[in-house]
Amino acid sequence: MSPSIASKxxxxxxxxxxxxxxxxxxxxxxxxxxxxxxxxxxxxxxSDFFARRAAGALYNFQDMNQAYFISAQGGNPQxxxxxxxxxxxxxxxxxxxxxxxxxxxxxAYPAQLTLQFPxxxxxxxxxxxxxFQGAKRWKGAPNNKPNYKYYEKEFNYPVPFxxxxxxxLSPNYTQFNVAPYRTFYQxxxxxxxxxxxxxxxxxxxxNTLSTYSGYMxxxxxxxxxxxxxxxxxxxxxxxxxGFSGTHGTPAGPGLTNQFIPNCxxxxxxxxxxxxxxxxxxxxxxxxxxxxxxSISQVVNFRGVRRIPC
Amino acid sequence: MPEYEYKDFTxxxxxxxxxxxxxxxxxxxxxxxxxxxxxGVQATYTQQPYAATFFDHTQYALSNAPLGSYSFASAVVxxxxxxLILPSLFFPAGSAIIMNLVELSGSDNGPIQFLFRGTxxxxxxxxxxxxxx
Numbered sequence: 001m002s003p004s005i006a007s008k009x010x011x012x013x014x015x016x017x018x019x020x021x022x023x024x025x026x027x028x029x030x031x032x033x034x035x036x037x038x039x040x041x042x043x044x045x046x047s048d049f050f051a052r053r054a055a056g057a058l059y060n061f062q063d064m065n066q067a068y069f070i071s072a073q074g075g076n077p078q079x080x081x082x083x084x085x086x087x088x089x090x091x092x093x094x095x096x097x098x099x100x101x102x103x104x105x106x107x108a109y110p111a112q113l114t115l116q117f118p119x120x121x122x123x124x125x126x127x128x129x130x131x132f133q134g135a136k137r138w139k140g141a142p143n144n145k146p147n148y149k150y151y152e153k154e155f156n157y158p159v160p161f162x163x164x165x166x167x168x169l170s171p172n173y174t175q176f177n178v179a180p181y182r183t184f185y186q187x188x189x190x191x192x193x194x195x196x197x198x199x200x201x202x203x204x205x206x207n208t209l210s211t212y213s214g215y216m217x218x219x220x221x222x223x224x225x226x227x228x229x230x231x232x233x234x235x236x237x238x239x240x241x242g243f244s245g246t247h248g249t250p251a252g253p254g255l256t257n258q259f260i261p262n263c264x265x266x267x268x269x270x271x272x273x274x275x276x277x278x279x280x281x282x283x284x285x286x287x288x289x290x291x292x293x294s295i296s297q298v299v300n301f302r303g304v305r306r307i308p309c
Numbered sequence: 310m311p312e313y314e315y316k317d318f319t320x321x322x323x324x325x326x327x328x329x330x331x332x333x334x335x336x337x338x339x340x341x342x343x344x345x346x347x348x349g350v351q352a353t354y355t356q357q358p359y360a361a362t363f364f365d366h367t368q369y370a371l372s373n374a375p376l377g378s379y380s381f382a383s384a385v386v387x388x389x390x391x392x393l394i395l396p397s398l399f400f401p402a403g404s405a406i407i408m409n410l411v412e413l414s415g416s417d418n419g420p421i422q423f424l425f426r427g428t429x430x431x432x433x434x435x436x437x438x439x440x441x442x
Contacts, residue, residue, distance in 0.1 A: 152396055156372035156380075189373070196395070204379035205358050240379055298377050304395070 010142035011135035013265035015228035016041045016049065016098055022109045022126035023176040029107040029126065037104050040097040041229065047136040049092040055083040055236055057110040057128035060101040064092050089134065100130055113213045115286035117173035125167060127284065131232055133264065146192060152304035155193065157277060159186045159301065163215060164294040166285045179283060186277040191305035195269045197239040199300040204240060212292060213284040222275040227265060231282045237264045268303065277301055312433040318345065319426045325419030326359060326412040336405040343429040345400040349391030351424040354382040357414035359421065366404035375411045391426050
């Protein structure tokens with residue numbers, strides 16, 4: 001970005017996301033016509049958006065003119081095999097929604113995860129997320145420039161919580177009533193804090209849960225504005241425990257070399273001293289025997305403090 | 310102003326934690342021959358969780374609560390990329406990296422090897438020839 005442009009605009013991180021949850025009680029989803037589902041991720045209508053990464057259950061990717069930019073070409077029903085960095089970035093001007101396509105095969109959405117709630121009749125939930133990570137561009141000057149001189153020093157806010165609720169409300173899972181998300185907070189104390197990355201312990205520490213589906217996150221900035229349009233799985237956000245090279249879960253706990261590190265938020269988000277880091281958690285726990293019932297989780301907010309000098 | 314020479318350096322430290330132990334103020338003594346810029350950390354992934362709070366030589370804590378091993382441990386220490394310390398932290402010659410550790414599994418945990426990676430800053434002596442890096 002040229003200096004003249006940079007002086008007129010600033011960017012904040014954002015994820016345009018959309019999740020498809022498919023509920024069914026037969027062993028496979030009810031039969032439906034195969035084909036490509038055309039949909040859009042609705043624009044917030046407040047700013048230009050630069051998409052810099054596409055991930056999830058996408059089949060085809062289109063730019064703002066609905067021209068195909070990347071096509072799965074029918075080869076992989078799950079769409080892209082892994083994250084796609086978009087370089088150069090793709091611009092979606094103010095008010096322009098993001099057109100997406102998903103491939104429906106035998107009535108099934110291209111689920112990355114399938115939750116199971118065994119019973120007399122087993123409830124299944126297929127989870128097919130789509131996301132575009134990038135930045136919103138705003139006119140004016142950023143309001144996060146401090147009026148003091150400072151140097152930066154690393155700091156971390158690890159926030160623990162217990163994941164002890166399932167995606168569907170018990171006991172009648174076949175009614176498919178979704179449990180409400182839960183909200184957690186962390187006060188920023190002593191110094192202004194620049195959030196550089198998110199780290200979670202989930203896949204790293206839960207090495208006995210072979211069908212663990214994790215959870216989804218929705219983060220807010222210091223003013224209470226969401227940083228993502230819909231919930232995003234931590235494996236698409238965390239610097240550790242990212243999705244592995246395929247759409248499966250990481251190949252093994254502790255094998256961080258097989259994780260794909262995510263880069264979020266980018267650019268960093270500033271939380272002034274006294275503000276609150278707030279995030280919502282949508283549990284994807286099911287009731288399979290190997291999924292666990294009460295799991296200690298940590299979301300670590302990693303960044304730097306701005307220390308006056 | 311003295312002239313400086315910079316050389317890569319890794320400080321190794323190994324410890325075995327007894328079950329549920331919380332040893333505090335563990336000092337990893339740095340060499341007296343040069344200042345040290347701490348730029349990254351790696352530790353052994355032991356299949357059992359543990360946590361650490363790291364401090365610099367001014368007792369500045371890098372976190373407000375112990376940081377789980379998920380953040381800095383790897384099953385392939387020495388091969389996987391280290392967890393970067395950004396920006397790097399300065400340690401005067403002879404000072405120490407301080408750790409508070411927490412054993413979380415309820416069983417003996419270890420041996421855990423920490424690799425504190427960074428750069429040593431030597432004062433360049435007149436007429437001295439520094440080789441390599």
